[in-house]
Amino acid sequence: MKQFSSFMDLVETRRSIRSYKSKEVEEEKLNYVLQAFRKAPSAKNLQPWKLIVVRDKKKIRDLSIACNNQTFLAEAPMLIVACAREDDAYGVMGGYMNSYPIDLGIALEHLMLAAAEKGLGTCWIGAFREKLVKDLLDVPESVRVVALTPLGYPAMEGRNRERKPLSEIICYDKYIE
Amino acid sequence: MKQFSSFMDLVETRRSIRSYKSKEVEEEKLNYVLQAFRKAPSAKNLQPWKLIVVRDKKKIRDLSIACNNQTFLAEAPMLIVACAREDDAYGVMGGYMNSYPIDLGIALEHLMLAAAEKGLGTCWIGAFREKLVKDLLDVPESVRVVALTPLGYPAMEGRNRERKPLSEIICYDKYIE
Numbered sequence: 001m002k003q004f005s006s007f008m009d010l011v012e013t014r015r016s017i018r019s020y021k022s023k024e025v026e027e028e029k030l031n032y033v034l035q036a037f038r039k040a041p042s043a044k045n046l047q048p049w050k051l052i053v054v055r056d057k058k059k060i061r062d063l064s065i066a067c068n069n070q071t072f073l074a075e076a077p078m079l080i081v082a083c084a085r086e087d088d089a090y091g092v093m094g095g096y097m098n099s100y101p102i103d104l105g106i107a108l109e110h111l112m113l114a115a116a117e118k119g120l121g122t123c124w125i126g127a128f129r130e131k132l133v134k135d136l137l138d139v140p141e142s143v144r145v146v147a148l149t150p151l152g153y154p155a156m157e158g159r160n161r162e163r164k165p166l167s168e169i170i171c172y173d174k175y176i177e
Numbered sequence: 178m179k180q181f182s183s184f185m186d187l188v189e190t191r192r193s194i195r196s197y198k199s200k201e202v203e204e205e206k207l208n209y210v211l212q213a214f215r216k217a218p219s220a221k222n223l224q225p226w227k228l229i230v231v232r233d234k235k236k237i238r239d240l241s242i243a244c245n246n247q248t249f250l251a252e253a254p255m256l257i258v259a260c261a262r263e264d265d266a267y268g269v270m271g272g273y274m275n276s277y278p279i280d281l282g283i284a285l286e287h288l289m290l291a292a293a294e295k296g297l298g299t300c301w302i303g304a305f306r307e308k309l310v311k312d313l314l315d316v317p318e319s320v321r322v323v324a325l326t327p328l329g330y331p332a333m334e335g336r337n338r339e340r341k342p343l344s345e346i347i348c349y350d351k352y353i354e
Contacts, residue, residue, distance in 0.1 A: 007294045008209070010184060011216050011287060032185070034347055038340050039188050040286075043303045045338050049346055056350045083352065093303040094310075094322055097278065102303075102323065105282025109217075110188060117184045126220045126270040126279075133271075139352040145271055146279065161222050163215050169226055170211055173233045175260065175316045 004117065014113055015158020017121030020075040023153045029118045030078075033151070036114030040107035043090035043099035049107060052081040052137055059136060066132035067125050067148060076121075076150030081137060082108045084144045104146040112149065121154035181294065191290055192335020194298030197252040200330045206295045207255075210328070213291030217284035220267035220276035226284060229258040229314055236313060243309035244302050244325060253298075253327030258314060259285045261321045281323040289326065298331035 004010045030053070037051060054060055055078045063081070064073035073079060084100035093099040112122040125148040133145045181187045207230070214228060231237055232255045240258070241250035250256060261277035270276040289299040302325040310322045 004184075007181075007184075007187060007291050008213060008216070011213055014218070016218065031343075034343055036185060036188055038343055038346060039185070041191070041193065041301055041338075043301070045340075047341050047346070050352065051347050052352055053347060053349050059350060090303060093324070094305055094307040096307055099303055101274065101278035102282035105279035106286040109283040109286060114184050124218055124220070126267060126276055128271055130271040130273055137351045140354075143352065147270070161218075163222075164224050166208075166211055166215055169215060169224070170228050170230060172230050173236060174314045175227065175229055175320065177317075 010113055010117055014116035015160070016123040017150070017154045017158050018072045018123055019155040020072070020077070020121060020150060020152040021155045022075070022077065024077050025120060025151060029120060032118060033111045033114040033120070037107045037111040040110045042103035042107070043093060046088055046090055048085045048089035048100050048103055050083045050085065050143070052083060054079045054081060054137070062136050063133060063148070066136060067128040070125065070127070073125070073150050075155070076152040078151050079148055080111070080151055081133065081148050082146045083139060084146050085142070086144050087142055100144065101146060108147055108149065115151060119153070120151060121158070122149040122151055125149060187290055187294055191293035192337070193300040194327070194331045194335050195249045195300060196332040197249070197254070197298060197327060197329040198332045199252070199254065201254050202297060202329060206297060209295060210288045210291040210297070214284045214288040217287045219280040219284070220270060223265055223267055225262045225266035225277050225280055227260045227262065227320070229260060231256045231258060231314070239313050240310060240325070243313060244305040247302065247304065250302070250327050252332070253329040255328050256325055257288070257328055258310065258325050259323045260316060261323050262319070263321050264319055277321065278323060285324055285326065292328060296330070297328060298335070299326040299328055302326060
């Protein structure tokens with residue numbers, strides 16, 4: 001396995017992978033990425049999450065359709081569906097919002113960085129119809145589906161996406177447009 | 178600097194730090210953690226974010242009060258305030274939600290992991306009154322404050338928090354309570 005010289009090196013290695021080999025993911029590697037998710041911080045350490053690991057081929061195909069027909073998802077040997085138990089999360093982040101999307105964002109990114117470290121591909125999937133995903137996986141009404149990702153060996157390299165320069169996104173001591 | 182044997186090692190090193198030395202953070206290290214934020218993925222790569230780096234001592238004190246009187250925040254040489262430009266984010270994640278809390282969760286966790294790599298401390302702060310923070314930093318009405326963190330050298334070790342076992346948070350092929 002490739003060794004990473006720094007966290008930045010790992011961050012730059014993680015890419016959105018939209019083509020997968022059929023090769024199975026070893027249980028040891030799956031366990032590693034799940035552990036990286038499990039160890040994530042969450043508001044008040046409430047850990048308001050549940051991951052569904054989907055390996056059933058028919059369900060994977062049906063989920064790819066529920067994800068606005070992103071058919072490449074059906075190439076992967078598994079999909080991971082990140083769910084949030086909204087009622088278990090911190091309800092007043094900033095005094096105004098439920099923490100669950102932040103909690104799940106952190107934890108699923110942990111999983112994806114751990115996957116990149118192990119040579120596995122992932123892809124943040126936000127374009128999906130929650131109702132369809134919930135019906136396919138028996139997700140209770142009170143539980144939200146936040147995002148999905150395929151998990152498997154990349155069949156191609158991800159592309160490097162441009163980012164805004166620091167000067168556009170950082171300001172000092174007060175907000176400046 | 179400590180070398181990390183794996184991403185998991187880094188994940189386990191990041192702790193919530195609630196006591197800081199007054200020692201300044203070197204510009205090179207600040208730049209590194211900001212770059213780790215900048216390089217984060219976001220829905221449709223929209224990067225709907227702005228960070229305010231606060232080093233003004235009076236503003237830091239006032240912010241610590243706006244964060245429900247978490248006075249330890251005023252020990253740190255700087256606070257970082259993570260803001261979201263809601264209108265610039267992906268509006269229909271899962272068909273139902275704005276992506277900004279997920280985007281900011283990912284990116285701010287990048288910053289915190291990069292900080293841990295450099296021996297710096299951070300702490301997810303979700304207990305704050307958004308209106309007060311916005312007033313202190315001239316944040317426009319249309320911009321949300323998602324979270325804050327102090328950034329500085331730890332004056333004590335963070336404690337290891339328990340996490341739920343994998344068996345409680347993972348299920349296969351369908352949702353199981």
